[in-house]
Amino acid sequence: MRLFVSCFMFAVLSVNMQLRVGELTVDKLEMIEDTKGNPGDFGKLIVTNLRVIWHSSSLPRINLSVGYNTFITVNTRILSMIHGGHTQALHILTSFRNCRYEFIFTNHDTKSTRHYTSVIGVYRAYVSSKIYREIKLRSGIIRENRLDLLPQEKVHSSIQDVWNLSVEQGNIGTFIITNIRLVWYADVNHQFNVSIPYLTIGNITIRTSKFGPTLVILSTEASGGYILGFRVNPLQQLHITHKEISILRSEFEKFPIFGVEYTFEHQPPSQKEISVEQFTEIQDNQAEISNVFGYYFSEGETGQRKPNFSIHLGLAAEDPREGSTLQSLWELVPSS
Template sequence: MAEPVEFTAENPWRDREVHFDIGNKLIALTRGEFVIDHLDQVEDTKGNNGISGTLTVTNLRLIWTNKKRSNINLSIGLRNVVSIQVKPVESKLLGNVKALWIMCKHKQSKYQFIFTHLVPGSPRLFTTVPAVHRAYASSTLYRDVKIRAPALIRDGAIEPLPQEEVYDALEGVSNLSGEKGELGRFIVTNIRFIWYSEQNPLYNVSCPYYTVSHIGGRQSKFGSAVVVKLAGAAGALNLGFRCDPPKRMAKLLKMMQRLHRVYHITPLLGIEAEVEEQPTEDLMPENVPDDDVEIVQQDKVDTMAAYFSSDSSGTTGRDPVFSAELGLAIEPLPAGVSLQDLWRVQ
């Protein structure tokens, strides 16, 4: 089966990873990402208490940047956010004030971030961030692979998403994930493709192009097949489908590759938001001292350690492991951190 021109999409990491002090190219917005709100005079109270910066809220993540040193920054994917609370905190710039506490999880590590808006009386930090996170959490079909989703098929048809257009629906397409392959219905839209078994609609998969790295043709034990490779941030799995005759499958492959390529020019990520314009005087801080402090450069482990967090019970929820180096049981270390690194944390 002839394969059209190859196309590999960018790894969709921005909404599902937490990063510290990354370069400008990674801080820059990607295609489909847009700014929902931009708040000046926001203190990163947990890791940079006493230092003012800017908090940019996008449809994929939260970006905090030190206003004097742009290489000191945070990128927090909305998918990593576990909880958001408003609680008091001690700020070096404003004293005891209410702040936004954000609990996050990335891989095996938990992080806590605390942001304080240095504009007295402004509710924007407390309203915008939770609202955007709720919108993100309620639109996962645009960005996440769903398997055996109970509400995906209703009365033999899919429930189209806002802005979703169905381009084709094919009968007799086999899902090759099992030993024998399972026949079903294959639906191709401008946002995703969906396969489900007509015998058992609960046996289904919804795969948005956002998570797809590459679509190509390959030989399998069932013969020629359409193979969908998911991006690393989505698990790096392969999904296989086939149908007869070969010309029909070649047409399906070409259509999927074209829609995949077009989608990544202007991705539809499922979040639409508008923020009302704020009067200029409302954005000016009152009686906030100039944070003219010396910034000591820290290594990556020191930076991450400032945000490490335990759960409410004081534990991380992970079983202890034996450390041959210490000769005793310890809490599992976060990814990329060694015992030597912990001794160096200041």
């Protein structure tokens, strides 16, 4: 199950702007400026349980999608406005493919009092629920010989005397199948365990090994590309287990549970879901939008460059990075 929301994308196609199965809209903020990439352009910031989406109100194809999985830090800052008063800016530092990017969103809605509480709250919920989406080894999931169930989790089967073949000699333990994940833990040491969410499973088959017919679980490349083997006896039980897991995994793909739960303190739960409006976009196939990745590169703490007068802008501005000009940064469609 591929999660396109786990990274970030610029100029997202409308099909990827729409929420995927299991993704819920938590909040929507108006009059938000993408200060670093599109200064002066107001848009809408949509907060879901998996990512943050921003798009220009005047031209929705100018947009970006940032998955919480790329976040390094997120915080807010109070800014003084030119015409008096104060507003709040959201600063997000991210990491993707060994590069760091930063995003700054400024709220220009003078009537807003919540600002970015939903973004920070949902992100914290995302971080605290990684066990729904990541393989966990040797974690504290077993208490008093029982699996510590997650919210919305139900046990479907518990199978005794299952061998974990991840190490050469093998270890015997208990194999648990739930509606969210697969869990195995050793009988002699409950801290020797593994939790495998369905979200991380790329393939599950029965193969012949030196230990005999084995249940083999291959995790996705994004989750580490692990190969996990379990021996279930007798052979009939092995096939029953494989079939049960395949059915539950198929159901999970139709109705995935990501574990990210957030409710506004000042609103009842019934009001927390907000629809993402549909919009049509005009695709321009004859001219490509400028490469905007450079706008969002993080410069760390060495940041600010000396401002110089720009004839093109008619005001003083920081010199751009080497290889770019102020004129090119303000172009939507390259002139060359």
